[in-house]
Amino acid sequence: xxxxxxxxxxxxxxxxxxxxxxxxxxxxxxxxxxxxxxxxxxxxxxxxxxxxxxxxxxxxxxxxxxxxxxxxxxxxxxxxxxxxxxxxxxxxxxxxxxxxxxxxxxxxxxxxxxxxxxxxxxxxxxxxxxxxxxxxxxxxxxxxxxxxxxxxxxxxxxxxxxxxxxxxxxxxxxxxxxxxxxxxxxxxxxxxxxxxxxxxxxxxxxxxxxxxxxxxxxxxxxxxxxxxxxxxxxxxxxxxxxxxxxxxxxxxxxxxxxxxxxxxxxxxxxxxxxxxxxxxxxxxxxxxxxxxxxxxxxxxxxxxxxxxxxxxxxxxxxxxxxxxxxxxxxxxxxxxxxxxxxxxxxxxxxxxxxxxxxxxxxxxxxxxxxxxxxxxxxxxxxxxxxxxxxxxxxxxxxxxxxxxxxxxxxxxxxxxxxxxxxxxxxxxxxxxxxxxxxx
Amino acid sequence: xxxxxxxxxxxxxxxxxxxxxxxxxxxxxxxxxxxxxxxxxxxxxxxxxxxxxxxxxxxxxxxxxxxxxxxxxxxxxxxxxxxxxxxxxxxxxxxxxxxxxxxxxxxxxxxxxxxxxxxxxxxxxxxxxxxxxxxxxxxxxxxxxxxxxxxxxxxxxxxxxxxxxxxxxxxxxxxxxxxxxxxxxxxxxxxxxxxxxxxxxxxxxxxxxxxxxxxxxxxxxxxxxxxxxxxxxxxxxxxxxxxxxxxxxxxxxxxxxxxxxxxxxxxxxxxxxxxxxxxxxxxxxxxxxxxxxxxxxxxxxxxxxxxxxxxxxxxxxxxxxxxxxxxxxxxxxxxxxxxxxxxxxxxxxxxxxxxxxxxxxxxxxxxxxxxxxxxxxxxxxxxxxxxxxxxxxxxxxxxxxxxxxxxxxxxxxxxxxxxxxxxxxxxxxxxxxxxxxxx
Numbered sequence: 001x002x003x004x005x006x007x008x009x010x011x012x013x014x015x016x017x018x019x020x021x022x023x024x025x026x027x028x029x030x031x032x033x034x035x036x037x038x039x040x041x042x043x044x045x046x047x048x049x050x051x052x053x054x055x056x057x058x059x060x061x062x063x064x065x066x067x068x069x070x071x072x073x074x075x076x077x078x079x080x081x082x083x084x085x086x087x088x089x090x091x092x093x094x095x096x097x098x099x100x101x102x103x104x105x106x107x108x109x110x111x112x113x114x115x116x117x118x119x120x121x122x123x124x125x126x127x128x129x130x131x132x133x134x135x136x137x138x139x140x141x142x143x144x145x146x147x148x149x150x151x152x153x154x155x156x157x158x159x160x161x162x163x164x165x166x167x168x169x170x171x172x173x174x175x176x177x178x179x180x181x182x183x184x185x186x187x188x189x190x191x192x193x194x195x196x197x198x199x200x201x202x203x204x205x206x207x208x209x210x211x212x213x214x215x216x217x218x219x220x221x222x223x224x225x226x227x228x229x230x231x232x233x234x235x236x237x238x239x240x241x242x243x244x245x246x247x248x249x250x251x252x253x254x255x256x257x258x259x260x261x262x263x264x265x266x267x268x269x270x271x272x273x274x275x276x277x278x279x280x281x282x283x284x285x286x287x288x289x290x291x292x293x294x295x296x297x298x299x300x301x302x303x304x305x306x307x308x309x310x311x312x313x314x315x316x317x318x319x320x321x322x323x324x325x326x327x328x329x330x331x332x333x334x335x336x337x338x339x340x341x342x343x344x345x346x347x348x349x350x351x352x353x354x355x356x357x358x359x360x361x362x363x364x365x366x367x368x369x370x371x372x373x374x375x376x377x378x379x380x381x382x383x384x385x386x387x388x389x390x391x392x393x394x395x396x397x398x399x400x401x402x403x404x405x406x407x408x409x410x411x412x413x414x415x416x417x418x419x420x421x422x423x424x425x426x427x428x429x430x431x432x433x434x435x436x437x438x439x
Numbered sequence: 440x441x442x443x444x445x446x447x448x449x450x451x452x453x454x455x456x457x458x459x460x461x462x463x464x465x466x467x468x469x470x471x472x473x474x475x476x477x478x479x480x481x482x483x484x485x486x487x488x489x490x491x492x493x494x495x496x497x498x499x500x501x502x503x504x505x506x507x508x509x510x511x512x513x514x515x516x517x518x519x520x521x522x523x524x525x526x527x528x529x530x531x532x533x534x535x536x537x538x539x540x541x542x543x544x545x546x547x548x549x550x551x552x553x554x555x556x557x558x559x560x561x562x563x564x565x566x567x568x569x570x571x572x573x574x575x576x577x578x579x580x581x582x583x584x585x586x587x588x589x590x591x592x593x594x595x596x597x598x599x600x601x602x603x604x605x606x607x608x609x610x611x612x613x614x615x616x617x618x619x620x621x622x623x624x625x626x627x628x629x630x631x632x633x634x635x636x637x638x639x640x641x642x643x644x645x646x647x648x649x650x651x652x653x654x655x656x657x658x659x660x661x662x663x664x665x666x667x668x669x670x671x672x673x674x675x676x677x678x679x680x681x682x683x684x685x686x687x688x689x690x691x692x693x694x695x696x697x698x699x700x701x702x703x704x705x706x707x708x709x710x711x712x713x714x715x716x717x718x719x720x721x722x723x724x725x726x727x728x729x730x731x732x733x734x735x736x737x738x739x740x741x742x743x744x745x746x747x748x749x750x751x752x753x754x755x756x757x758x759x760x761x762x763x764x765x766x767x768x769x770x771x772x773x774x775x776x777x778x779x780x781x782x783x784x785x786x787x788x789x790x791x792x793x794x795x796x797x798x799x800x801x802x803x804x805x806x807x808x809x810x811x812x813x814x815x816x817x818x819x820x821x822x823x824x825x826x827x828x829x830x831x832x833x834x835x836x837x838x839x840x841x842x843x844x845x846x847x848x849x850x851x852x853x854x855x856x857x858x859x860x861x862x863x864x865x866x867x868x869x870x871x872x873x874x875x876x877x878x
Binding site: 074075077078079080081082083084085088112113115116119120279281282283284285286287288311312313314315318321322324325326328329331332333334335337338339377378379380382383384385386389390393394396397398399421424425428429431432433435436439 | 514517519521522523524527551718721723751752753754757760761763767768770771772773816822824825833837838860870872878
């Protein structure tokens with residue numbers, strides 16, 4: 001028995017159901033699968049391997065799951081900030097999308113986002129955008145794991161000029177990408193209940209259900225959205241979606257800021273998952289989602305960065321930090337959203353929301369080898385009393401030293417493997433200069 | 440004419456009153472003072488220098504001012520999190536201080552904090568703790584600029600076992616450190632209106648005033664404090680301090696979370712400055728200080744990380760990000776606390792609060808050479824539309840490449856100059872292990 005890769009000489013945060021932390025741990029990976037996890041029993045000869053990775057006393061943990069984002073929008077990072085939402089969208093983001101988004105721009109922005117995510121420890125991301133074939137093409141090159149959703153909206157959109165074809169285009173996209181790669185799960189993303197008709201929502205959900213893939217939708221992000229849906233249908237966005245029958249355990253709801261107790265009860269009873277995007281909700285002043293209530297209701301809650309135009313980064317470590325702190329100050333209770341809970345949101349709970357919790361989200365035998373190593377020999381991580389606390393409150397993306405997806409190294413000693421960083425940055429800069437000129 | 444150091448080939452964010460940004464900028468430093476700032480007029484022969492620093496197209500900006508913290512407490516980073524405030528303080532932090540804080544621990548924690556601050560772009564810090572001579576000894580070795588305050592509290596404290604000597608000890612500390620170094624400003628820090636009697640507060644302020652040094656105090660951090668002061672004196676903490684006559688333009692108020700319009704009017708009329716510590720206030724669920732109101736009232740507002748036990752890091756970039764986002768979501772207005780305003784809090788406004796705005800806080804001729812260089816050739820900083828936006832919403836401490844204080848390099852290409860990082864980390868780890876055993 002010879003493993004492909006053995007990671008050793010670190011503290012393993014398994015994030016298994018017992019939250020075991022293994023001192024001087026060894027993680028053995030064969031054919032992409034975790035085959036052995038234990039405290040080192042003897043010398044390394046007991047762990048024959050194609051390659052041994054020395055974690056140098058760092059933390060070995062599951063890769064992070066960024067459960068909501070829009071990768072191509074990294075091209076708009078910082079294009080327009082500190083503006084009223086309508087002005088931001090209508091005068092900057094939408095015009096920039098109209099002028100500059102095409103398949104090659106989508107590929108360029110996606111590659112840029114993948115670089116940033118790999119460098120900061122994300123191994124699985126969930127994306128929703130248009131021209132999603134181009135997103136998927138780019139992601140496949142990078143080696144990241146992803147749930148990639150074709151966007152559906154009742155307006156002309158990049159790649160779908162006739163909105164009456166939006167659901168059909170999404171269904172065709174899904175069929176193209178099913179069973180193409182172990183790492184890619186196609187999905188359908190309805191933009192929102194206020195930009196998609198009830199017919200669009202039900203047909204899109206039906207198409208996703210037929211294919212057995214996740215259905216996603218932005219719900220109750222702003223107070224304005226709630227007022228609009230209430231004015232039109234007399235009920236909240238969640239109740240409206242429930243009445244349409246689109247909420248079930250393969251539906252992933254992003255934001256859910258403006259929800260009441262009954263909405264939460266409905267989401268819990270349908271088995272839907274929620275993705276919380278604290279930095280985006282803060283920056284756009286959307287509001288504070290009642291995440292502690294979601295968790296109490298048993299709803300799986302993942303964590304997402306949202307797109308770069310409203311964050312403006314894809315670092316899941318700062319997202320965890322913000323999530324923990326925001327809910328403490330908002331509730332007035334420093335015990336809510338403790339480090340372990342937030343860490344679970346960024347790993348196993350996000351995986352659960354994406355339907356991937358049997359395969360990733362923790363370091364356990366039989367799961368796939370999506371693992372990151374944190375370099376803890378640094379002033380801002382010294383001393384270390386509780387690794388979980390450090391990961392939420394002190395570790396930053398730049399502390400990620402190595403990244404593996406299904407046992408394949410995507411980052412080694414802070415260096416990207418197999419992608420040409422300078423070329424990707426140069427292309428993004430060129431496109432940025434063009435976008436800037438027309439803004 | 441030959442400069443000691445010339446920094447070139449970057450974009451200079453001056454943060455001068457016009458917020459000039461100089462493309463292809465050159466900053467010339469002689470004897471620690473900025474002597475020339477301009478867009479490169481010709482080849483580098485026009486800028487004869489002992490050393491030329493190539494910023495490699497990065498951002499050249501004033502060093503950050505961390506206007507409130509407790510450096511030795513980095514030894515307690517992550518010791519106890521997610522707990523009710525009283526339990527955190529009384530069962531973890533206070534016992535750890537009693538058992539483990541002595542002069543050598545203070546030096547060790549201070550060195551550790553200085554490393555972290557230099558690595559993340561802070562060039563000036565403001566500290567309040569006990570055994571402050573030991574803090575000052577350690578800071579002097581590092582080359583950082585600092586306002587260092589001896590703590591005053593009406594209980595036995597490390598180094599001051601007899602509280603009746605607390606103000607005298609602080610005054611003696613101040614006299615020892617006045618005019619010792621161009622980089623060190625001594626100061627007196629009364630812990631709070633609920634831990635210092637009115638006599639202590641007035642005597643401490645008088646001692647600071649006699650010496651002409653800043654007087655600092657934590658004020659209105661928690662609702663409980665306000666209730667306590669109100670019960671005892673019938674008025675708010677700010678009004679109480681004002682009645683004692685301790686608020687003037689050399690008083691620096693930390694937190695100011697629970698203040699009303701009249702309190703704000705008083706602080707503005709006295710010329711006192713406020714230090715905002717958003718991450719600490721969030722993590723301890725203290726509340727949200729009305730910072731936009733402070734700024735509207737013309738009060739100088741600096742930004743601080745607070746101590747590592749309640750943050751748990753000293754990265755001023757994430758502090759800026761949190762400050763901007765917290766106030767947007769709390770006010771429901773995405774236009775408040777824009778990137779420029781927050782950047783000023785972390786530089787020139789913090790310097791103003793510390794009485795150092797004539798010397799630091801911007802890149803202008805005649806100011807001292809406290810300058811940092813940000814490496815922007817990275818995925819998470821690409822593309823770049825607005826440097827100020829990037830600095831608040833995307834740059835992180837780890838992106839700081841070089842740090843200069845009064846023209847002296849403290850960080851070169853991410854490497855600490857003149858301090859033995861491994862030795863400092865090893866000592867902090869040893870102390871951490873001991874603290875952990877007794878917690």
